[in-house]
Amino acid sequence: VALAAGLVRSGETTLQLKDIEPEKAEKVCEANGKSWPCGMVARTAFRNFLRGRALVCDWADGSSQTLNARCSVGGQDVAEWLVGNGWATPLPGTALEPKAEAARGARLGFFGDDPRDLARAPLALDDPAASIAPEDAAPDL
Numbered sequence: 001v002a003l004a005a006g007l008v009r010s011g012e013t014t015l016q017l018k019d020i021e022p023e024k025a026e027k028v029c030e031a032n033g034k035s036w037p038c039g040m041v042a043r044t045a046f047r048n049f050l051r052g053r054a055l056v057c058d059w060a061d062g063s064s065q066t067l068n069a070r071c072s073v074g075g076q077d078v079a080e081w082l083v084g085n086g087w088a089t090p091l092p093g094t095a096l097e098p099k100a101e102a103a104r105g106a107r108l109g110f111f112g113d114d115p116r117d118l119a120r121a122p123l124a125l126d127d128p129a130a131s132i133a134p135e136d137a138a139p140d141l
Helices: 038-050 078-084 097-105
Strands: 002-004 007-010 013-017 029-031 034-036 066-069 071-073
Touching: 002 038, 013 078, 038 078, 071 078, 078 097
Parallel strands: 013 066
Antiparallel strands: 002 007, 007 013, 029 034
16 A cells, blocks of 8 residues: 555555655645645555556565665656656655656646646547548548
8 A cells, every 4th residue: 555655555564665755645735826735646646656566676674664675666666756757855865866856847746736736737528529530531440
């Protein structure tokens, strides 16, 4: 179970991803004069990223209740994904710092607006013009 972005619990053991500082799910961010539950959104993004896939970790260190490990999902480094998408802060001096700066520059995750705010990017779901196929189009079988 993902407790927060970068923090996973399995049974009695808690696993913290190496090289990042997980944010609490209670974290609140401010953007454009509005506050939003960015810690909860980060946890949800992390859960969606994991989505029942196997979390593969290298040898962990730490106490018997909290372990630190480098992990991947589908061959992708999980800490790198979190930092690159703005959902985690790298520890000082790690190789992830440039990814955090790129996320900050792109206004991703904690550095951006509330991604749940659909008013800023309206979706055209019922656009009748989008469903009209050209007359010479092959049938969709």
